[in-house]
Amino acid sequence: QKEVEQDPGPLSVPEGAIVSLNCTYSNSAFQYFMWYRQYSRKGPELLMYTYSSGNKEDGRFTAQVDKSSKYISLFIRDSQPSDSATYLCAMSAGGQNFVFGPGTRLSVLP
Amino acid sequence: DVKVTQSSRYLVKRTGEKVFLECVQDMDHENMFWYRQDPGLGLRLIYFSYDVKMKEKGDIPEGYSVSREKKERFSLILESASTNQTSMYLCASTPGGFRGETQYFGPGTRLLVL
Numbered sequence: 001q002k003e004v005e006q007d008p009g010p011l012s013v014p015e016g017a018i019v020s021l022n023c024t025y026s027n028s029a030f031q032y033f034m035w036y037r038q039y040s041r042k043g044p045e046l047l048m049y050t051y052s053s054g055n056k057e058d059g060r061f062t063a064q065v066d067k068s069s070k071y072i073s074l075f076i077r078d079s080q081p082s083d084s085a086t087y088l089c090a091m092s093a094g095g096q097n098f099v100f101g102p103g104t105r106l107s108v109l110p
Numbered sequence: 111d112v113k114v115t116q117s118s119r120y121l122v123k124r125t126g127e128k129v130f131l132e133c134v135q136d137m138d139h140e141n142m143f144w145y146r147q148d149p150g151l152g153l154r155l156i157y158f159s160y161d162v163k164m165k166e167k168g169d170i171p172e173g174y175s176v177s178r179e180k181k182e183r184f185s186l187i188l189e190s191a192s193t194n195q196t197s198m199y200l201c202a203s204t205p206g207g208f209r210g211e212t213q214y215f216g217p218g219t220r221l222l223v224l
Contacts, residue, residue, distance in 0.1 A: 004152075032212075042217055100153040103152060
Protein backbone atom coordinates (compact mmCIF):
# COMPACT_ATOMS: atom_id res chain seq x y z
CA GLN A 1 0.00 0.00 0.00
CA LYS A 2 1.32 3.41 -0.95
CA GLU A 3 1.80 5.86 1.86
CA VAL A 4 -0.46 8.42 0.18
CA GLU A 5 -3.22 7.53 -2.28
CA GLN A 6 -4.90 9.95 -4.63
CA ASP A 7 -7.20 9.33 -7.56
CA PRO A 8 -5.29 10.50 -10.65
CA GLY A 9 -8.42 11.43 -12.57
CA PRO A 10 -8.84 13.06 -14.99
CA LEU A 11 -11.79 14.78 -13.43
CA SER A 12 -13.93 16.98 -15.69
CA VAL A 13 -16.56 19.33 -14.31
CA PRO A 14 -18.61 22.21 -15.75
CA GLU A 15 -17.78 25.75 -14.78
CA GLY A 16 -19.42 26.73 -11.51
CA ALA A 17 -19.45 23.20 -10.08
CA ILE A 18 -18.19 22.29 -6.63
CA VAL A 19 -15.09 20.13 -6.91
CA SER A 20 -14.00 17.64 -4.28
CA LEU A 21 -10.45 16.29 -4.35
CA ASN A 22 -9.30 13.69 -1.85
CA CYS A 23 -6.30 11.85 -0.49
CA THR A 24 -5.98 8.97 1.93
CA TYR A 25 -2.87 8.10 3.85
CA SER A 26 -1.58 5.34 6.07
CA ASN A 27 0.95 7.02 8.38
CA SER A 28 -0.78 8.23 11.54
CA ALA A 29 2.26 10.38 12.36
CA PHE A 30 1.41 12.90 9.62
CA GLN A 31 0.40 16.21 11.15
CA TYR A 32 0.98 18.75 8.39
CA PHE A 33 -1.13 18.64 5.27
CA MET A 34 -0.73 20.64 2.10
CA TRP A 35 -2.43 21.04 -1.24
CA TYR A 36 -0.45 22.21 -4.24
CA ARG A 37 -1.73 23.29 -7.63
CA GLN A 38 0.42 22.56 -10.66
CA TYR A 39 -0.33 24.01 -14.04
CA SER A 40 0.93 22.20 -17.09
CA ARG A 41 4.71 22.42 -17.48
CA LYS A 42 5.09 24.48 -14.30
CA GLY A 43 6.26 23.76 -10.76
CA PRO A 44 3.75 23.12 -7.96
CA GLU A 45 2.53 26.16 -6.04
CA LEU A 46 1.18 25.99 -2.51
CA LEU A 47 -2.57 26.40 -2.27
CA MET A 48 -3.50 25.41 1.27
CA TYR A 49 -1.65 24.38 4.41
CA THR A 50 -3.30 22.78 7.44
CA TYR A 51 -1.95 21.56 10.73
CA SER A 52 -3.67 18.58 12.38
CA SER A 53 -7.41 18.02 12.00
CA GLY A 54 -10.07 20.53 11.06
CA ASN A 55 -11.08 22.86 8.27
CA LYS A 56 -9.40 25.82 6.68
CA GLU A 57 -11.00 28.18 4.21
CA ASP A 58 -9.37 30.58 1.78
CA GLY A 59 -11.67 32.22 -0.72
CA ARG A 60 -13.21 29.54 -2.92
CA PHE A 61 -10.96 26.83 -1.44
CA THR A 62 -11.61 24.75 1.69
CA ALA A 63 -9.23 22.15 3.05
CA GLN A 64 -10.46 19.47 5.44
CA VAL A 65 -8.42 17.03 7.47
CA ASP A 66 -9.91 14.02 9.24
CA LYS A 67 -7.04 12.36 11.05
CA SER A 68 -9.25 9.67 12.55
CA SER A 69 -10.08 8.45 9.04
CA LYS A 70 -6.67 9.39 7.58
CA TYR A 71 -8.46 11.36 4.89
CA ILE A 72 -7.97 14.86 3.56
CA SER A 73 -10.04 16.84 1.10
CA LEU A 74 -9.86 20.00 -0.94
CA PHE A 75 -13.11 21.64 -2.03
CA ILE A 76 -13.27 24.23 -4.77
CA ARG A 77 -16.47 26.26 -4.94
CA ASP A 78 -17.67 28.02 -8.09
CA SER A 79 -14.95 26.34 -10.12
CA GLN A 80 -13.44 28.30 -13.00
CA PRO A 81 -11.62 27.21 -16.16
CA SER A 82 -8.49 28.76 -14.60
CA ASP A 83 -8.70 26.09 -11.89
CA SER A 84 -7.83 23.46 -14.51
CA ALA A 85 -4.59 21.98 -13.24
CA THR A 86 -3.16 19.00 -11.41
CA TYR A 87 -3.73 19.07 -7.65
CA LEU A 88 -1.18 17.39 -5.42
CA CYS A 89 -1.70 16.56 -1.79
CA ALA A 90 1.36 16.41 0.45
CA MET A 91 1.92 15.61 4.08
CA SER A 92 4.60 15.56 6.70
CA ALA A 93 5.12 14.32 10.23
CA GLY A 94 7.38 17.29 10.87
CA GLY A 95 10.96 17.67 9.89
CA GLN A 96 11.82 17.72 6.24
CA ASN A 97 10.27 14.46 5.06
CA PHE A 98 7.37 15.30 2.74
CA VAL A 99 5.26 12.65 1.06
CA PHE A 100 3.25 13.54 -2.04
CA GLY A 101 0.25 12.00 -3.69
CA PRO A 102 0.52 11.38 -7.45
CA GLY A 103 -1.89 14.24 -8.22
CA THR A 104 -5.41 14.55 -9.61
CA ARG A 105 -5.82 16.22 -12.98
CA LEU A 106 -8.82 18.55 -13.03
CA SER A 107 -10.47 20.12 -16.08
CA VAL A 108 -13.13 22.79 -15.60
CA LEU A 109 -15.09 23.17 -18.82
CA PRO A 110 -16.50 26.58 -19.77
CA ASP B 111 7.76 36.26 -2.16
CA VAL B 112 10.06 33.27 -2.14
CA LYS B 113 11.65 32.73 -5.46
CA VAL B 114 13.18 29.46 -6.56
CA THR B 115 14.72 29.45 -10.00
CA GLN B 116 16.11 26.62 -12.10
CA SER B 117 18.77 27.10 -14.72
CA SER B 118 16.92 25.53 -17.63
CA ARG B 119 13.28 24.86 -18.48
CA TYR B 120 14.06 22.26 -21.14
CA LEU B 121 17.15 20.17 -21.79
CA VAL B 122 17.96 17.54 -24.38
CA LYS B 123 21.00 15.37 -23.71
CA ARG B 124 22.49 12.20 -25.10
CA THR B 125 23.01 8.94 -23.23
CA GLY B 126 26.29 9.00 -21.33
CA GLU B 127 26.56 12.79 -21.08
CA LYS B 128 27.17 14.48 -17.76
CA VAL B 129 24.26 16.76 -16.94
CA PHE B 130 24.13 19.64 -14.47
CA LEU B 131 20.86 21.07 -13.18
CA GLU B 132 21.10 24.17 -11.05
CA CYS B 133 18.69 25.63 -8.55
CA VAL B 134 18.88 28.98 -6.76
CA GLN B 135 16.64 30.31 -3.99
CA ASP B 136 16.63 33.87 -2.71
CA MET B 137 15.05 33.50 0.74
CA ASP B 138 18.02 32.29 2.76
CA HIS B 139 16.39 28.88 3.25
CA GLU B 140 18.46 26.21 4.97
CA ASN B 141 16.88 23.24 3.24
CA MET B 142 16.86 22.47 -0.45
CA PHE B 143 15.48 19.46 -2.31
CA TRP B 144 15.64 17.78 -5.68
CA TYR B 145 12.67 15.72 -6.87
CA ARG B 146 11.77 14.03 -10.08
CA GLN B 147 8.18 13.88 -11.22
CA ASP B 148 6.86 11.13 -13.46
CA PRO B 149 3.27 10.44 -14.55
CA GLY B 150 1.45 8.19 -12.10
CA LEU B 151 4.39 8.17 -9.67
CA GLY B 152 4.16 11.68 -8.29
CA LEU B 153 7.16 13.43 -6.81
CA ARG B 154 10.03 11.29 -5.65
CA LEU B 155 12.84 12.70 -3.58
CA ILE B 156 16.32 12.30 -5.03
CA TYR B 157 18.44 14.23 -2.52
CA PHE B 158 18.05 16.95 0.00
CA SER B 159 20.47 19.30 1.72
CA TYR B 160 19.98 20.90 5.14
CA ASP B 161 23.08 23.07 5.08
CA VAL B 162 26.03 24.03 2.94
CA LYS B 163 28.06 20.96 2.01
CA MET B 164 25.52 18.71 3.79
CA LYS B 165 23.35 16.27 1.90
CA GLU B 166 21.15 13.27 2.48
CA LYS B 167 19.93 10.64 0.07
CA GLY B 168 16.26 10.55 -0.71
CA ASP B 169 14.24 7.66 -2.07
CA ILE B 170 15.91 7.37 -5.48
CA PRO B 171 19.52 8.66 -5.35
CA GLU B 172 21.03 6.08 -7.72
CA GLY B 173 22.59 7.68 -10.76
CA TYR B 174 22.56 11.15 -9.24
CA SER B 175 24.83 13.28 -7.10
CA VAL B 176 24.43 16.77 -5.65
CA SER B 177 26.53 19.72 -4.67
CA ARG B 178 25.81 22.58 -2.29
CA GLU B 179 28.75 24.95 -2.05
CA LYS B 180 26.67 28.02 -1.25
CA LYS B 181 23.50 28.31 0.79
CA GLU B 182 21.40 29.64 -2.07
CA ARG B 183 22.49 27.15 -4.71
CA PHE B 184 21.86 23.41 -4.99
CA SER B 185 23.02 21.46 -8.02
CA LEU B 186 21.89 18.07 -9.26
CA ILE B 187 24.36 16.09 -11.34
CA LEU B 188 23.63 13.15 -13.59
CA GLU B 189 27.06 11.55 -13.91
CA SER B 190 26.18 9.55 -17.02
CA ALA B 191 22.70 10.29 -18.29
CA SER B 192 20.48 7.38 -19.23
CA THR B 193 17.14 7.27 -21.01
CA ASN B 194 15.34 6.26 -17.80
CA GLN B 195 16.36 9.63 -16.35
CA THR B 196 14.08 11.41 -18.79
CA SER B 197 11.76 13.25 -16.45
CA MET B 198 10.64 16.53 -14.96
CA TYR B 199 13.08 17.68 -12.27
CA LEU B 200 11.84 19.97 -9.53
CA CYS B 201 13.86 21.89 -6.99
CA ALA B 202 12.30 23.05 -3.71
CA SER B 203 13.38 24.88 -0.58
CA THR B 204 12.14 25.37 2.98
CA PRO B 205 13.31 27.35 6.00
CA GLY B 206 15.20 25.51 8.74
CA GLY B 207 13.73 23.86 11.81
CA PHE B 208 11.65 20.76 12.38
CA ARG B 209 8.14 21.99 11.86
CA GLY B 210 6.15 20.96 8.81
CA GLU B 211 7.26 23.89 6.77
CA THR B 212 5.77 24.01 3.34
CA GLN B 213 7.99 23.67 0.35
CA TYR B 214 8.51 26.30 -2.32
CA PHE B 215 9.11 24.91 -5.77
CA GLY B 216 10.95 26.10 -8.82
CA PRO B 217 9.38 25.98 -12.29
CA GLY B 218 10.97 22.64 -13.14
CA THR B 219 13.41 21.37 -15.75
CA ARG B 220 12.08 18.96 -18.32
CA LEU B 221 14.96 16.69 -19.30
CA LEU B 222 14.94 14.43 -22.32
CA VAL B 223 17.76 11.89 -22.63
CA LEU B 224 18.13 10.40 -26.10
